[in-house]
Amino acid sequence: MEASTDRTIEDVLGPDLDVLFCGINPGLYSAATGHHFARPGNRFWPALYRSGFTPRLLSPSEQDxxxxxxxxxxxxxxxxxxxxxxxxxxxxRExxxxxxxxxxxxxxxxxxxxxVTAYRQAFGAPKAAIGPQRSRIGGVAVWVLPNPSGLNAHWTLDGIAGEMRRIREFLLSGGPGPGDGPDAEPETLW
Structure with missing residues (x-):
């Protein structure tokens, strides 16, 4: 695992993305495998499935x-x-x-x-909470999710999946951006 400290994991990107999920940083297990959220016990993949974003439970090796x-x-x-x-x-910050x-x-x-802690530190938003953010990054709506690591005991798998489902419902509704009220103009952070 220590040899993994020099490895990076390629971003998984494509055209016309509905959601770009962003982790804090790769753990050593993920770096060793080359797959995001790969450590056994990480709840990202089960939550993604339970939220309805994928038709079946994907393994980290299927990230592509x-x-x-x-x-x-x-x-x-x-x-x-x-x-x-x-x-x-x-x-x-970088x-x-x-x-x-x-x-x-x-x-x-x-x-x-x-x-939420990673979001607060990266974007200087000390009062940010889980859920949709009023601020935008690069003109894009932002949603903060609970950390899916098994070490995050404050959130259950169902709770994490529920937050992901809220994003999916937002996308399906085609409604206003997260944090946008009838009089609100979203603030762009970067």
Whole structure:
């Protein structure tokens, strides 16, 4: 696993993405396999299925199927670590800038950041909470999801899937952007 600290995982991207999911950074297990959210016990893939985004439970090794469902994956910080706590504030800020450039280029309908602490640090939004954000990144709607890591005991699999389902329902409704009220103008962060 220690040899994985020098590896990065390629983004999973495609044209016309509905949702670009964004993890905090790759864990060493994910870096070793080359697949996002690969560690056994990570709830990303089961939550994605339970939310209705995929017609069956995908394994991390099937991540390249995601663009066919209008989905992609990236990370705020590309450097793999054993724990996200090993990342510096500067890495989060630089990762936020990189992510903003990527989102402006790829133009998904929604950027879904899996981890409220990572979102707060990367985009200087200390009061951000789980759910739709008023702010946009690269002109794109932002939704903050719970971290799907098995270490996040505050959220159950059903709770994480429920938050993902809210994004899916938003997309299906074709309604206004997250955080947009009738009088609200969304703020663009980057």
């Amino acid at each position: 199927l995601l663009p066919s469902y209008g989905l992609g994956i990236t990370n705020v910080v590309q450097r793999p670590t054993a724990q996200a706590a090993e990342l510096s504030a500067e890495e989060f 990762g936020g800038k990189r992510l903003a450039r990527l989102v402006a280029e790829v133009r998904p309908t929604v950027l879904a950041v899996a981890g």
